[in-house]
Amino acid sequence: EVQLVESGGGLVQPGGSLRLSCAASGFTFSSYEMNWVRQAPGKGLEWVSYISDSGYTIYYADSVKGRFTISRDNAKNSLYLQMNSLRAEDTAVYYCARQYCIITSCSEGGMDVWGQGTTVTVSS
């Protein structure tokens, strides 16, 4: 079964740090680009970060640039999000999501596999 399982969420004080993990199974993780997407309580979806299959190409949303770092370990079938200088507005459920690409284009795809999410709460 194709599956993504996030972990590492919790309660952290403003200015603190947290590292999220996403364990992949049931597919060849090293062949897929991956994303982190978050959802604040009662709000919509916000794309956070992207990493290529090799890990060499990385992008961030402006809201987290300079504070969050995405990485992956293909040998461990794992995706990570290191979150530093956390703010109250980073409070959200964080999902890892697999990028689905058709043969000719990733722009014609979407995010086809999602984890169940892990909750991050930034509060004093």
Add this chain to the structure above:
Amino acid sequence: IQLTQSPSSLSASVGDRVTITCRASQGISSYLAWYQQKPGKAPKLLIHAASTLRSGVPSRFSGSGSGTDFTLTISSLQPEDFATYYCQQLSSYPTFTFGPGTKLHIK
């Protein structure tokens, strides 16, 4: 690239035909996906490339549009379709934007 969705909320009955609109702030060709999200669950990809139905998604769902205006149509609402729907633009891949969502309520 910004996305708007209308309506933000919609009440409908089982069997109704409903249409949700997504508008992009600039042309995005057909680089649009639609997701369904139920409370407490992760989003589910329904449609990609504006009109291509994901395998396993019921045929009552359909998508259309290109450029700046897109629609998601559910031809005959079923009880399990009451959820929140999001559009996503992939024109700026590998950065992405989601629409604000449309919550579909039971009337």
